[in-house]
Amino acid sequence: MNLESDLGWGKKWPAPAKINLMLRIIGRRADGYHLLQTVFQFIELSDWLSFYPVSDSSVKLRKPLLGVAENDDLTVRAAKLLQRETGCRLGVEIAVEKNLPMGGGLGGGSSDAATVLLVLNRLWGLNLSIEQLMALGLSLGADVPVFVFGYAAWGEGVGESLTKIDLKEQWVVIIKPDCHVNTKQIFSSDNLTRDSKSITIDDFIAGQHNNDCLQVVCEAYPQVHQALADLSVYAEARLTGTGACVYALFGSEEQAQFACQALSANWHTYVSRCVNESPLLSCMKVGANL
Ligand SMILES: C[C@@](CO)(OP(=O)(O)O)[C@H](O)COP(=O)(O)OP(=O)(O)OC[C@H]1O[C@@H](n2ccc(N)nc2=O)[C@H](O)[C@@H]1O
Ligand SMILES: Nc1ncnc2c1ncn2[C@@H]1O[C@H](COP(=O)(O)OP(=O)(O)O)[C@@H](O)[C@H]1O
Secondary structure: OOHHHHHHHHEEEEEEEEEEEEEEEEEEEOOEEEEEEEEHHHHHHHHEEEEEEEOOEEEEEEOOOOOHHHHHOHHHHHHHHHHHOOOOOOOOOEEOOOOOOOOOOOOOHHHHHHHHHHHHHOOOOOOOOOHHHHHHHHHHHHHHHHHOEOOEEEEEEEEEEEEEEEOOOOEEEEEEEEOOOHHHHHOOOOOOOOOOOOOOOHHHHHOOOEEOHHHHHHHHOHHHHHHHHHHHHOOOEEOOOOOEEEEEEEEOHHHHHHHHHHHHHOEEEEEEEEEOOOHHHHHHHHOOOO
């Protein structure tokens, strides 16, 4: 193995999805952003990113995503942000294997950005700390810090104040209804509950799982309402983030596969495993021991 591949150039790095196990909106900041209480857990279902050296300081995508201009892509924005913040003059070509649905509430774009921040920090030798990378990530999107943090977390603020939490690692069945939910549109709704009472981690563990976006999302997107009804035949069905994906947790892979197979006749479904440590973090630990 040569030095380039030892460092991780050309290697495939995961950008895992997240689910929100509950989401409460407890207030609103002066800039319009909402103050949340949420619980993030990772799932193994991932996009995969590879990085290739280039001879100049350009940042480019091997193949831009359908419907996302190259310069708007969160991977490109994350790489350019690192260059701006550190004065780094190295460039990169990024290849993205996109498996996570866009606008699905699974945080795919945010996770792609976090993978770029963490991996290029290593490949470009920048030595930024996790805290510095989380702060940079926050400027790209409220969901980015948790993917840099790398552990299942109780999230507050706009999602940047994170406390590590150990959750049961169950199997998850996800339905992706045939619609893209625009996060900004949901957070702009007059009908959104914005004054939920704060709860504690113990309240969540005792069973408070509600998502304050649920009603507004179901009113705007009847497919989401139908997906929740169909999934709830098998287990408690919940909305992740602002949707559109809905999910249910199962104690075993067999139970999850059973529900998934039955639902896949009418829906686009995924089955995966929930994990407390981000698959990216696990991968980076292995890399660090090379
Ligand atoms: C709701 C959550 C829950 O995890 O997830 P998704 O459903 O998007 O995956 C996140 O808070 C979303 O994070 P993210 O998707 O990164 O949002 P951003 O790009 O920062 O914001 C998109 C838009 O949503 C609104 N927004 C977002 C987060 C927040 N706490 N308050 C808001 O009001 C803002 O209007 C913002 O312009
Ligand atoms: N690399 C990327 N992957 C996915 N979406 C991206 C990416 N870069 C920019 N976007 C934009 O971000 C939006 C939200 O994407 P995503 O993070 O997948 O959904 P959500 O925030 O609902 O979980 C997309 O609709 C797309 O316009």
